[in-house]
Amino acid sequence: MSTHHPTPGHPDPASPWVFSTRELGRRPGNMRSYRRTIPAPAAPATLGLETIAVPAGEPIELDVRLESVTEGVYVSGSVHASLTGECARCLDALTDEIDVDLSELFAYPDSVTDETTDEDELPRVVDEMIDVEQIVRDAVVLALPLAPLCTPDCLGLCPECGEKRADLAPDHGHETLDPRWAALRERLSAD
Template sequence: MSERKSPWVIDTRELGRRAGLSREVHRIAPTESALGVEGVISVPKGAEVRLDVLLESVVEGVLVSGTAFAPVEAECSRCLDPIRGEEIEVEFTELFAYPDSATEQTTDSDEIARLVDDLVDLEPVVRDAVVLTLPSAPLCRPDCAGLCPDCGVKWADAGPDHRHETIDPRWAALTERFSTDRDE
């Protein structure tokens, strides 16, 4: 966990260790790197993520649950138009185990988050929740028709009479034969 004062890091000392205590935290935290797949869909680097968090003291640690709201930039997977002005809302829940708790002692280090100096770092938790929530094929609108596979023009701009004459290659020899007969 970083030594510098990060808006992603929350000090739990004010919460106390008695089970049943809770505290709400609301803050804005900028992303240090893009969350998601840049160029496809992501929360851009430096974007402000609004966090509404509830910290609850439980026997084994601090249960952190909340919601994150973040702006999203994307490219439509059908027509390739940019998508801006969208916001994603993700919910997350994570247990941060106390040092020397039964949970901390019985789980591998990568299975559960841990409190370090009574601090919880929400950045990995929010990053994971955002990445899992982002669609793999973002759309500018649900009925986006995409691009014409022959010329690349957007179907929305092409109009209903847009067509390309294509001949099945298996019939091409016959087409050539009949077009030669007509020319004579």
């Protein structure tokens, strides 16, 4: 039994992130819609940031429309996924959901767009296939909060003792004495 190994730079037709444009053809205006549920990739290509991400293997709901246009295939649609992370203020675990819109042109080979843009500026249609994994990854990561919060009014941690402020008494505090007065305090308490 032979295993299919995609050529570097060429989409793997077996990947759930890859869509064939063969049925679409190159006639502007032709459209196809697709719905797929794809497991989130595992490390090192995780989908997210250090503080919040789509957990590896978690389902990503992809709803896309491929439309043939003069210069390539225009991909539009949405992505929905569950997130897990850590609150930036209190460090508690948190869960959330994300909905992100997609819109990207995949340039046809030898089109004006292909010839006038750098390889890293715009994705390409390769062998009548497009791979949406990178555009999904980029859209999700750009939509994630850099400092996720468990609640918008999270009080965070006490800077003195490190305890969660929400769990502390309202009169919680730490007496801080200016070191310059420490000698006087010692002298007064000795009496």
